[in-house]
Amino acid sequence: xxxxxxxxxxxxxxxxxxTAVDRISFKVAEGEILGFxxxxxxxxxxxxxxxxxxxxxxxxxxxxxxxxxATDSKRVQSEIGVCFETTNLYEQMSAEENxxxxxxxxxxxxxxxxxxxxxxxxAGRESDRVExxxxxxxxRLMVARALVNRPRILFLDEPTxxxxxASAEVIRGVILEERARGATVFLTTHDxxxxxxxxxRVAFINQGRIAAxxxxxxxxxxxxxxxxxxxxxSPDGSLASREIPMDSPETARAxxxxxxxxxxxxxxSEEATLEDIFIRITGRGLV
Amino acid sequence: MSLRRVxxxxxxxxLQGPKNFIFIWAVVAPIVISLAVSLVFGNLxxxxxxxxxxxxxxxxxVTMAADLTSVVTKEYDTVAGLRDAVQxxxxxxxxxxxxGFDDSILQGEDVRISAYTWGESLAxxxxxxRATVLDLARQLSGREATVQIESTSLGDETSxxxxxxxxxxVVLMAVFLGGLFLPAISVIxxxxxxxxxxxxxxxxxIEEVFVAKGVVGFGLxxxxxxxxxVLNQAFSAEPLLLVLVMALGTVMASEIGVxxxxxxxxxxxxxxxxxxxxxxxxxxxxxxxxxxxxxxxAKVFPTYYLIQPVVEISQQGGGWPEIATSVLVLIGLxxxxxxxxAAVVSRARAYGISS
Numbered sequence: 001x002x003x004x005x006x007x008x009x010x011x012x013x014x015x016x017x018x019t020a021v022d023r024i025s026f027k028v029a030e031g032e033i034l035g036f037x038x039x040x041x042x043x044x045x046x047x048x049x050x051x052x053x054x055x056x057x058x059x060x061x062x063x064x065x066x067x068x069x070a071t072d073s074k075r076v077q078s079e080i081g082v083c084f085e086t087t088n089l090y091e092q093m094s095a096e097e098n099x100x101x102x103x104x105x106x107x108x109x110x111x112x113x114x115x116x117x118x119x120x121x122x123a124g125r126e127s128d129r130v131e132x133x134x135x136x137x138x139x140r141l142m143v144a145r146a147l148v149n150r151p152r153i154l155f156l157d158e159p160t161x162x163x164x165x166a167s168a169e170v171i172r173g174v175i176l177e178e179r180a181r182g183a184t185v186f187l188t189t190h191d192x193x194x195x196x197x198x199x200x201r202v203a204f205i206n207q208g209r210i211a212a213x214x215x216x217x218x219x220x221x222x223x224x225x226x227x228x229x230x231x232x233x234s235p236d237g238s239l240a241s242r243e244i245p246m247d248s249p250e251t252a253r254a255x256x257x258x259x260x261x262x263x264x265x266x267x268x269s270e271e272a273t274l275e276d277i278f279i280r281i282t283g284r285g286l287v
Numbered sequence: 288m289s290l291r292r293v294x295x296x297x298x299x300x301x302l303q304g305p306k307n308f309i310f311i312w313a314v315v316a317p318i319v320i321s322l323a324v325s326l327v328f329g330n331l332x333x334x335x336x337x338x339x340x341x342x343x344x345x346x347x348x349v350t351m352a353a354d355l356t357s358v359v360t361k362e363y364d365t366v367a368g369l370r371d372a373v374q375x376x377x378x379x380x381x382x383x384x385x386x387g388f389d390d391s392i393l394q395g396e397d398v399r400i401s402a403y404t405w406g407e408s409l410a411x412x413x414x415x416x417r418a419t420v421l422d423l424a425r426q427l428s429g430r431e432a433t434v435q436i437e438s439t440s441l442g443d444e445t446s447x448x449x450x451x452x453x454x455x456x457v458v459l460m461a462v463f464l465g466g467l468f469l470p471a472i473s474v475i476x477x478x479x480x481x482x483x484x485x486x487x488x489x490x491x492x493i494e495e496v497f498v499a500k501g502v503v504g505f506g507l508x509x510x511x512x513x514x515x516x517v518l519n520q521a522f523s524a525e526p527l528l529l530v531l532v533m534a535l536g537t538v539m540a541s542e543i544g545v546x547x548x549x550x551x552x553x554x555x556x557x558x559x560x561x562x563x564x565x566x567x568x569x570x571x572x573x574x575x576x577x578x579x580x581x582x583x584x585a586k587v588f589p590t591y592y593l594i595q596p597v598v599e600i601s602q603q604g605g606g607w608p609e610i611a612t613s614v615l616v617l618i619g620l621x622x623x624x625x626x627x628x629a630a631v632v633s634r635a636r637a638y639g640i641s642s
Contacts, residue, residue: 052488055639078490088481104295105489
C-alpha cells in the first residue's frame with residue numbers, strides 16, 4: 001500500500017436542494033480494500049457515480065489514479081471496473097457476448113472470456129442467454145464484466161446484496177484475488193459483516209458526510225465495548241444473564257465473584273460489531 | 288470520438304435489433320400500409336400510363352402505339368367513347384387521329400391532334416404520353432413532325448388519386464418510425480435497463496453511443512423510405528435527388544430520435560409523446576391528404592421540407608430548381624438539431640445520462 005489510488009477532497013454533489021454528498025474527504029491507497037458503508041440514501045452511490053465519472057462533482061475534487069475525474073473521466077474509465085448495484089446486463093445476449101462486447105469497447109486484445117467465466121463459476125453456461133440466468137449467476141457475470149480490462153480500481157456497489165451464500169462466497173473470493181493482484185477495491189455495501197471480513201479500512205457515510213474512517217479493528221477498539229456475558233442459574237432454577245466489562249480495573253475481581261457466588265451455565269466473550277459502532281456514531285441503523 | 292467503438296456499438300445494435308419487436312414493426316408497418324393503400328386505391332400492378340386512341344382514318348400510329356411496352360394502348364370507335372373513357376379515368380390521355388393523318392405528316396403538313404387528359408392523372412404520366420405520341424409521329428414521318436397536340440382536361444383536375452395523397456404520409460411514417468422512433472426507444476430501453484450506465488463507464492462516450500443508435504435509425508429509415516417510394520413507382524424520376532432529400536430528412540429524424548431518447552425518462556412517456564408529437568410530425572402529410580387545406584399551413588412544420596421535395600420530384604416531375612429551397616431548409620434543420628444534440632450530450636456528461 002504505497003500511492004493513493006483515490007484522493008477525494010471536499011467532494012460535494014447536490015440533487016436540487018438535497019445535498020447528497022457534503023464536502024467529504026478521504027484517500028484510498030493502491031491495493032487497499034475500502035468498505036464504504038452507510039444506509040440507503042446516505043450518499044454511497046452518488047460518491048461512486050462521481051468517482052467512476054458518471055456525473056461531475058459540483059464542489060471539491062476527486063483524483064482517481066492521479067487524474068482529475070472531472071476533466072479526465074475517459075482516461076480514468078479505461079483503468080477501472082465497475083459492478084453496479086442493479087443488474088444491467090444485455091439480457092438477450094449470452095454471457096460470452098456480454099463480456100466480448102465490453103472487452104471490445106475497452107480494446108482488450110486478446111480476450112479470453114472462458115477463463116473469466118470460469119473464475120466466477122459460470123463455465124459451461126457461457127452460451128446461454130443471460131435472461132435465463134438466476135440472480136446469483138447474473139451478479140457473478142456483472143463482477144466478471146467489471147474485470148474484463150484487468151482494472152486498477154474495482155468499484156463494487158452492493159455486490160452480494162440478496163445473493164445465495166454460494167454466489168456471495170464466489171464474489172468475495174474474487175474480491176480477495178483482485179486485491180492480491182494489486183487492484184484497489186472500493187466496496188460499497190450495507191452488509192457490515194461482509195465489510196468487516198473483506199475491508200482493510202471502512203468508511204461510515206451518513207447524510208452525505210463521512211462519520212468515521214479507520215480499520216475495523218481500530219473502530220472496534222475506539223468505539224466498541226468488550227464484555228463477558230455469562231448465563232447463570234437462579235436459586236429458583238430460572239436463567240439470568242450477567243455482563244462484565246473487560247476493559248475495567250475491576251474485571252478480574254468481577255469474574256472471580258461471578259464464579260464464586262453464582263452457578264455459571266455458559267460464558268461468552270462479546271465484541272462490538274461494525275453495526276453497533278455505526279449506530280453509536282450516527283445514532284441510526286443501516287436500513 | 289472513436290470510430291472503432293462506434294463500429295463495435297453498431298455491431299451490437301444490429302445483433303440486438305432484429306430481436307426487438309419495435310425494429311421489426313418500424314420496417315414492416317409502413318410497407319404493409321403502403322401495399323394495402325396501393326391494392327385498395329392504386330396502381331401497384333398497373334404502373335404504365337394508358338393511352339386511348341380514336342382513329343378517324345387508318346393510321347399506322349395506332350399499331351405502332353400498340354406495340355410499345357412502355358404504355359398501355361386502348362382503341363375506341365367513337366370520340367364520345369374516348370371522352371367517356373378519359374372522364375372515368377380508364378385512360379390517362381385520349382387522342383383523336385384525324386382522317387389522312389399519316390399522309391399529312393409524310394407531306395410535312397402541320398397536323399393538329401385533339402387530346403383529352405384525365406384531370407386526376409399524374410403530370411409525369413401525361414408528359415410521358417405526350418412525348419410518346421410526338422415520337423411516334425416522328426418515326427412515321429421519318430423526320431421531325433409538326434404535330435400540335437391540343438389538350439382538353441376532363442374530370443376534376445384538383446382531384447388527386449388516393450394512393451398519391453397517402454404517399455407522403457407513408458413516406459413520413461417510414462422515415463420517422465425507423466429514423467426517429469427506433470433510436471429513441473433504443474436509448475430509453477438502455478436507460479431503463481441501466482445498460483447505458485455500464486457503457487459510459489467504459490472509455491465509450493455518450494456521443495459514440497448516440498451516433499451508433501442514430502446510424503442504425505438512419506439506415507433503417509432511409510431503407511424503408513426508399514422501399515416505399517419504389518413500391519409506389521415514385522422512385523423513377525431523379526433518383527439521386529430523391530435519395531439526397533430522403534437522407535437529409537432521415538438525418539433529422541435520427542437526431543430528433545436520439546435527443547428524445549436522451550430527454551424522455553421511460554417508454555410509457557415516449558409512447559404518450561409519440562401520440563402528440565406524431566401529429567406535429569405528420570401534419571404536412573395531412574395537407575397532401577386533404578388538398579383543401581392551404582399549403583402554407585404545412586410549411587410551419589419541419590417535416591414539410593422533407594415531403595415537399597419528395598412529392599415535387601415523384602409526382603409533379605420537378606427537379607432541383609423546385610426543391611432547392613426545401614433542401615436548404617432541411618440542411619439548416621439538420622444542423623440545428625445537431626446543436627441541440629450537442630447540448631443534450633453536454634448536460635448528460637454533467638448530470639448523468641439518466642438525469
